[in-house]
Amino acid sequence: MTKAPIGVFDSGVGGLTVVKEIMNQIPGETIIYFGDTARLPYGSKSKKTIITYTRQIVRFLMRKGVKAIVIACNTASAFALETIKDEIDIPIIGVVKPGAKVAARTTLNGKVGVIGTEGTIQSGIYNRFLSKTNPKVTVFGKACPLFVPLVEEGLIDDPITFEMARRYIGELLDKDIDTLVLGCTHYPLLRETIRKVVGDEIFLVNPAYETAKCLAAVLTEHNLRNDTTQALNHKFYVSDGAEKFKRFANTILPCEVMETKDINIEELG
């Protein structure tokens, strides 16, 4: 079982920022990735829909024999993790809790900003997890629906993206936050632009990094860490546009993605 792969999924390419951190922090683990590119974005969709999609994808990954699952999407973590974790018998973690914990422990003035999709922000989930760790924290959330399309359009370092970031994040700065959670797995790709907007004084929390750390701990706890040396055979599946996904993946990941495969998740799931 320790040699079994880790299942990781997201609505599209954003979850690759989590895969990158896993590859860096626990390089002995094999990844089976699923990007639901046919149905992205998740951020504007309802809880019911996201639970249905998550259930289909978890079923797909379990059929591939994974030993643990990472929901590398904030929206799906916010909406579906609680429901799904009771339905399966392997460890499953999301990206919200690890990020929230670090933010709650880092803030000095107790004012934490969270940026994410409409779904993540409206769910109030960061608020709940942050308050649980540190009841003195006040959370200011802001949905940034244009960030994902701007990243997908490749406008990573562009005046338009800077101007949108200034508008979105400006109102959080007015609240005097000292910590900002990048609450969507696409957003670490905009880190430089966001840094320009917030200046040097604000601590940026990247949940992708914290999630990989949390995964390592969970695997150890369940005696699932792979300590043997083996050739890794990462696999990448998407529900649409395998070639486009591959090009994007190869700009993000430390290893080369040789092949991505299109699958019909509605039929399979």
Next chain:
Amino acid sequence: MTKAPIGVFDSGVGGLTVVKEIMNQIPGETIIYFGDTARLPYGSKSKKTIITYTRQIVRFLMRKGVKAIVIACNTASAFALETIKDEIDIPIIGVVKPGAKVAARTTLNGKVGVIGTEGTIQSGIYNRFLSKTNPKVTVFGKACPLFVPLVEEGLIDDPITFEMARRYIGELLDKDIDTLVLGCTHYPLLRETIRKVVGDEIFLVNPAYETAKCLAAVLTEHNLRNDTTQALNHKFYVSDGAEKFKRFANTILPCEVMETKDINIEELG
């Protein structure tokens, strides 16, 4: 049969610009609308996926007893119309052909610009239809992937949208086009901003308007026009976010949308 409704569908709210034109031009017809909000946007997805989705939706609409169908989405018209029309026995039209015909007949210098989603532009379908009507036409296509999210974010009249429009359409202006097709049903909502970018000399083609005209002609040809007076009972279905859809619909349509209904298209279709 003449009293039966017209089925109209789109990936989301964009197709409402077509519904609006139908209501204005043939006000005696009842509409059954489906917006595939759980799986939008269509513009970045593959032909295979769009055909699958279109087939599910057409099946759903036919079970509602429609007498004719309008694909109120350029991407689905480009990718799926040819395949689907051979599978059903009622009239079905898309938005591409009516818009292309008018553009081909309107241009004086033979240089026509087309803006649309990645899928529509890459399919080359406007090129084919324009050339069929007028072989002397040269078509310049430009994908504008950020226009749909900008509309959905409500940035209809905003400096950021103007700047994106200037970048996208600027290169078409350099080609000396005299006619520009708004090749995505969201784009008529950006008409004022686009007008500011192109100036007064360029003819803007709105396929929504031309499609409603074409539908009227098709209904007459098949003896399907409803000439009786009856209370109209338009119905609006979506695959996600019924309330959000309703709010948007009520800012666009000439009648009030009282109710929208969520349905599970994957199970039903």
